[in-house]
Structure formats: C-alpha cells, structure tokens
Amino acid sequence: MSAGLLARAGFDVLLLESGGPDNDVLCSGLLNPEAQAALGVSPPAHVLRDPLAPLLQYHDRDNCVRLEYDPRYVNTSRPAFDAWLREEAQAQGVKIHYETRAKRISHDERGISLATSAGELSCRVLLDCTGWRALSRKQSERRPAPAVHAFQGTITADLPPGSMWAIFDSALTDYYAWIVPKGGQRFLLGAGYLQASEVTRDQADNPWGKLTRMLDYLDALGCSVELEDAKPLGSPITTPTDMRQLWWGERGVVPVGEASGMVSPSSGDGISFCLQGGISIAQTLTQFRSELSSPVSEDLHRRILRRYLAGMAPALSELRFNILKARTAADPLWRNAAVRLLPLFLRRPVQHLDWAAGHARSA
Numbered sequence: 001m002s003a004g005l006l007a008r009a010g011f012d013v014l015l016l017e018s019g020g021p022d023n024d025v026l027c028s029g030l031l032n033p034e035a036q037a038a039l040g041v042s043p044p045a046h047v048l049r050d051p052l053a054p055l056l057q058y059h060d061r062d063n064c065v066r067l068e069y070d071p072r073y074v075n076t077s078r079p080a081f082d083a084w085l086r087e088e089a090q091a092q093g094v095k096i097h098y099e100t101r102a103k104r105i106s107h108d109e110r111g112i113s114l115a116t117s118a119g120e121l122s123c124r125v126l127l128d129c130t131g132w133r134a135l136s137r138k139q140s141e142r143r144p145a146p147a148v149h150a151f152q153g154t155i156t157a158d159l160p161p162g163s164m165w166a167i168f169d170s171a172l173t174d175y176y177a178w179i180v181p182k183g184g185q186r187f188l189l190g191a192g193y194l195q196a197s198e199v200t201r202d203q204a205d206n207p208w209g210k211l212t213r214m215l216d217y218l219d220a221l222g223c224s225v226e227l228e229d230a231k232p233l234g235s236p237i238t239t240p241t242d243m244r245q246l247w248w249g250e251r252g253v254v255p256v257g258e259a260s261g262m263v264s265p266s267s268g269d270g271i272s273f274c275l276q277g278g279i280s281i282a283q284t285l286t287q288f289r290s291e292l293s294s295p296v297s298e299d300l301h302r303r304i305l306r307r308y309l310a311g312m313a314p315a316l317s318e319l320r321f322n323i324l325k326a327r328t329a330a331d332p333l334w335r336n337a338a339v340r341l342l343p344l345f346l347r348r349p350v351q352h353l354d355w356a357a358g359h360a361r362s363a
C-alpha cells in the first residue's frame with residue numbers, strides 16, 4: 001500500500017518478495033475496522049470469504065462465560081488479499097521481484113546497500129516489511145520482540161455455519177484459541193502458545209496434538225470434526241508487552257508493520273498496523289523528498305521518524321491499549337471482571353449466551 005502511494009508520488013519503488021506471486025502468509029484473513037478504514041475501499045469479491053462479517057462468540061472456559069457480539073471484521077482470503085494489494089501497487093508503477101530474499105543490510109557512501117538472493121542493490125530508503133522475521137532488527141543489537149507461537153490448520157466441522165469463536169482456556173494456553181469460518185463447513189482452527197511451551201513439543205507423530213484440547217472441546221460440544229490439513233502450520237505472532245520493545249530502524253532503514261513490532265498482543269491483529277504504518281511512511285517520505293537526494297543521516301532519520309510516528313499516533317495509542325487488554329486477558333479473574341465492560345468499550349450490544357445450553361449437545 002505504501003509502495004503504491006510512493007510510486008504515485010514519483011519515487012522509484014522496488015518491492016522484494018521472498019515468495020512467489022501466490023505467497024501465503026499464515027493468517028486468518030480478518031480485517032478489523034481500522035484495517036478497513038486504512039484501506040479506504042472494499043476488497044474485490046474474489047478476495048472476500050463467506051460469511052463476510054461473522055459474529056464473534058467469546059468462550060471463557062475458565063469462567064464458563066459465553067458472549068456474542070459483532071466485531072465488525074471483514075473476512076478475506078489472506079493470499080488473495082496480498083496478491084490484490086501487489087497488483088494494485090504494480091498498476092501504480094511499483095516493480096516487484098518475486099523469489100528474491102533480502103539477506104543483509106549495510107550502509108556505504110551511496111546510502112543503503114542490500115544483499116539479496118539475486119545480487120546487490122542500493123537505495124536511499126529501505127522499508128523493512130519482513131514481518132515477524134524483522135530483518136533489520138535481527139541485524140541490530142536490539143533483543144527480538146516477544147512473540148507467541150501460533151498454530152493454525154483447516155478443519156471441516158458440523159458447527160453452525162459462520163461460527164467464529166475466540167476461546168480463552170488457561171489450561172490450554174496463556175494466549176487464546178480461535179475458530180474462523182471460511183465458507184460452508186470449513187473453518188480455521190488455531191491457538192497461540194508461549195514459545196517452547198510443552199504443548200508444542202515432540203509432536204512429529206501427532207502434529208495436530210497441539211490443538212488436542214480444542215478438538216476435545218469441540219467433541220464435548222457434540223461437533224464432529226475432520227482434519228483437512230496433514231498438520232497445522234506454525235508461525236510466531238509478535239506480542240509486545242511494552243511500547244519500548246518497538247523497533248524503528250536507523251539511517252534510512254525504516255521498519256513498517258510487524259517488523260517494527262506492531263501487532264495487537266490481545267487479538268493478534270496485525271494487518272491494520274502495517275496498512276496504517278504504510279500510509280504514514282509514504283506521506284512522510286513524500287514530505288521529505290527533496291532531502292532524500294543524499295544518504296539519510298542520523299539527524300534526518302530522527303526527523304523522518306518523528307513525522308512517521310506522528311502519523312501513526314492513533315495506531316500507537318490503540319497498541320498501547322491492546323497491551324493493557326492482553327495483560328488483563330491473561331488472568332482469568334481480571335478477564336472476567338473486564339468483560340463486563342465490553343458493551344461500554346464496544347458501544348454496541350453484547351449478547352450473553354447460556355453456558356450450559358451451549359454444552360447441552362454433549363449431554
């Protein structure tokens with residue numbers, strides 16, 4: 001998105017992607033209201049998935065609480081969404097090199113030099129959009145950002161069509177587990193775990209073992225489930241616990257999105273932050289264009305950063321609040337107290353569902 005805006009502003013923009021045109025980032029493909037607002041347009045029909053705007057059922061197994069509300073998400077296919085954004089960027093003049101991995105960033109008298117799997121490149125500004133891999137951070141002296149390890153696979157289940165669940169169960173995970181509908185009886189089933197958690201170890205013989213407690217829960221609810229994938233796929237989700245863990249690069253290398261550490265640690269939503277960051281950095285660089293004819297000094301980097309972060313002020317306050325929410329949700333007692341404030345926070349109705357009735361099918 002930032003690439004398209006920059007190309008329209010007259011910059012030469014080259015996007016490197018280590019995957020191919022059908023690259024698939026592990027994700028549930030839900031666009032929160034902030035992501036929808038940043039996009040400004042609705043994605044085309046082939047990107048959208050049914051049900052378009054699923055209701056969310058909140059299951060708190062520690063406190064036996066079940067709620068339902070409209071989270072105002074839009075349901076998409078993540079690979080189709082990314083491919084659409086890249087096509088839009090190309091139409092606006094961005095060049096894309098697929099199967100090209102950025103390997104090492106260095107600085108020389110011309111500016112920034114980037115070693116890639118297809119040779120050396122040089123540029124004045126490098127936007128690090130490498131997601132949780134956070135290339136520039138890895139090369140710096142900063143500690144890696146905290147992350148949970150998420151696993152997600154596709155199931156077919158006789159759940160009511162459109163079921164989207166967030167399941168909190170401290171016996172399963174300190175994070176949460178989810179079910180996301182992807183049309184008909186197909187669902188994504190996933191959970192996040194503290195890194196190196198027992199649940200995720202030694203599972204070569206039974207890769208779905210990480211999600212056993214979730215599968216048992218569905219079984220207890222009387223649902224029959226078929227596993228569509230041979231195994232759930234895994235990937236870190238960055239989960240900042242403090243705003244000081246965010247990383248903002250140096251001398252013309254500017255991290256955007258998850259590479260900067262911006263992902264909600266309470267929900268795992270990260271798409272909105274990379275879209276909002278993309279818009280802000282594109283506007284910032286456009287403003288500083290005349291100063292970019294020479295390599296970016298430390299002083300110029302600081303000024304670029306100030307403007308970039310000012311443009312992201314609403315996103316940064318949201319992330320601050322998400323950090324607080326994640327702390328609250330991790331403790332069953334606090335979570336149960338805080339959930340009572342949900343209608344006030346959402347400013348829309350939240351329906352209380354009967355816990356026992358939800359489990360009646362298993363009786």
Ligand SMILES: Cc1cc2nc3c(=O)[nH]c(=O)nc-3n(C[C@H](O)[C@H](O)[C@H](O)COP(=O)(O)OP(=O)(O)OC[C@H]3O[C@@H](n4cnc5c(N)ncnc54)[C@H](O)[C@@H]3O)c2cc1C
Nearest residue numbers: 017018027028029030101102130131257258269270271274
């Ligand atoms: C299981 C799971 C479910 C999630 N569900 C949601 C959701 O429903 N909604 C939501 O908002 N967020 C969700 N997230 C979080 C979200 O996927 C990320 O926060 C978001 O994708 C971050 O976007 P990004 O552009 O910063 O990085 P990414 O989307 O990770 O993109 C990085 C891109 O850079 C490429 N790349 C990486 N390294 C290199 C390199 N060295 N050289 C060249 N290319 C490179 C990768 O191939 C990739 O295409 C989920 C995450 C997980 C793990």
